[in-house]
Amino acid sequence: MPEEHAKLSASGSKKWINCPASIAMESKFPDESSEYAKEGTTAHSLGEAKLKLALNHITRVQYHKMIRSLDITEDMEEYTDSYRDFVLERYNAVKSQCEDAQIHLERRLDFSEWVPDGFGTGDTVIIGGGIIEIIDLKYGQGVKVSADKNSQLRIYGLGALSEYDYLYDIHKVNLTIFQPRLDNIDTETLTRDELIKWGEDLKPKAVLANSGDGDCIAGRHCDDGFCKARAVCRAYAEEKNRLATMVFKPPLELTEDEIAEVIDQAENLAKWSKLVKDYALEQALNNGVKYPGFKVVEGRSNRKYAEDDSKIADVLIKAGYDEKSIYKKEILNITKMEALLSRARFNELLGEYVIKPQGKPTLVRSEDKRPEWNSAEKAAEDFKDIK
Ligand code: SF4
Known part of the structure; x- marks a missing residue:
């Protein structure tokens, strides 16, 4: 709670x-x-x-x-x-x-x-x-x-x-x-x-x-704990800048430890720039803050129907188009189907028709509970259903 x-x-x-x-x-x-x-x-x-x-x-x-x-x-x-x-x-x-x-x-x-x-x-x-x-x-x-x-x-x-x-x-x-x-x-x-x-x-x-006398010390806890100060925190920014300088070096110039750090933090770098941008937009819009070289404009948007789908279909059908050509028929994806049927009913009706393709190899932190790619543990897991 x-x-x-x-x-x-x-x-x-x-x-x-x-x-x-x-x-x-x-x-x-x-x-x-x-x-x-x-x-x-x-x-x-x-x-x-x-x-x-x-x-x-x-x-x-x-x-x-x-x-x-x-x-x-x-x-x-x-x-x-x-x-x-x-x-x-x-x-x-x-x-x-x-x-x-x-x-x-x-x-x-x-x-x-x-x-x-x-x-x-x-x-x-x-x-x-x-x-x-x-x-x-x-x-x-x-x-x-x-x-x-x-x-x-x-x-x-x-x-x-x-x-x-x-x-x-x-x-x-x-x-x-x-x-x-x-x-x-x-x-x-x-x-x-x-x-x-x-x-x-x-x-x-x-x-x-x-x-309240302690220092700002940046690390994984900033992102793991969704610190609200990330957009303005200097220690956090310095930490990200240090990583950014490594990210832009050719990988051959980095040590294995540095590469590990970049992999660990690369995603967070992108999130950090978004955080700062969102914060700046909010400040510019609500508090009139001006950032040198930047201004607020209306973003690009795509056309969309102003009425709901049934109204649009009515217009087209009256104009002589048949229903088949104006609608796209699609089965619900697994998540939505499970939500519609309940998990138990979904398993009863569709369990045997669901497969889980092998995932692509991906680098994750060593604490991750999944077995290592190509390890004996992974082989045992892959074959556990085969008698
Ligand atoms: S973002 Fe700054 S204030 Fe927040 S936890 Fe990290 S170092 Fe501390």
């Missing part, structure tokens, strides 16, 4: 841990909620309501009241069903070992012992048998989120320890990402002591970020 706003939030921790000035820099920009963020909020509310209903924390009438105003799609129904089922499975597994296992949904977690005034909301917290499990629903479908060394999850883990450690004699913490749209379930397991040690190392970084 998106957090109420703590100054040092768990979700923004990758930024403030690596760049202590990011809190002050971002505070100059308004909070803008994107369509994706709204969709994520809706999915969280629906997932929470489904779990509460399944756990008998609410009645069916209360459930309908909770979801009445939500803008729910068919896909979202399926994905939140799988979140509910996954959480229940994990909870029941703990319960089978420990009768008084507990589950808390959308739990406020106070981690101020490590982060000044720090608090946030854990989607699901399960406690039992000396183990805490945090399950974080990620509704995004852009980038797979890893649980490994995930500072947001670890901070939630600290918050949960702060509340439950003394009551339940915790010795282990499981931190899980559940990202249904990318079939991604990933867990990091830490002992209580490992997590506490990590929290102690975090303390001075949190204090520095909170003080």
Whole structure:
């Protein structure tokens, strides 16, 4: 669930841990909620309501009241069903070992012992048998989120320890990402002591970020954390310029390490120039800022029908054209067809008619979970369905 706003939030921790000035820099920009963020909020509310209903924390009438105003799609129904089922499975597994296992949904977690005034909301917290499990629903479908060394999850883990450690004699913490749209379930397991040690190392970084005295330090966290200050941040611009000078050198003049850095950042360079351009346009339009050598004009556009398709067809049919010649008939693509039929019905009717052609070789970061091209692991995966 998106957090109420703590100054040092768990979700923004990758930024403030690596760049202590990011809190002050971002505070100059308004909070803008994107369509994706709204969709994520809706999915969280629906997932929470489904779990509460399944756990008998609410009645069916209360459930309908909770979801009445939500803008729910068919896909979202399926994905939140799988979140509910996954959480229940994990909870029941703990319960089978420990009768008084507990589950808390959308739990406020106070981690101020490590982060000044720090608090946030854990989607699901399960406690039992000396183990805490945090399950974080990620509704995004852009980038797979890893649980490994995930500072947001670890901070939630600290918050949960702060509340439950003394009551339940915790010795282990499981931190899980559940990202249904990318079939991604990933867990990091830490002992209580490992997590506490990590929290102690975090303390001075949190204090520095909170003080506003730290420097801007650019790195992958700027883009991974969608820092709002990227369009104007000098450290970020210098970092991109350093990379740009490498990008424009012939590859033979670069070392392998430099090439790796360019591959890693090339996409972000393009995104950065777009960010700066969008920011400048917004400033020019809304605040009258003038940039030397530039002006705002109307962009090029293509012709389009001013009426809907049926009106255009009416005109043509009345003029003697037949329907076949004016319409293009096309089957829906897989994503849209799945949305129309539901995933289960799609698989039942069309599962055997869907193939997945081999993807082209592509360079990705080594942390990527896909097996390496031409490795034994990849061969095993390719042949796993062949008896
Ligand atoms: S863009 Fe990067 S370096 Fe600049 S404030 Fe944001 S996180 Fe820090």
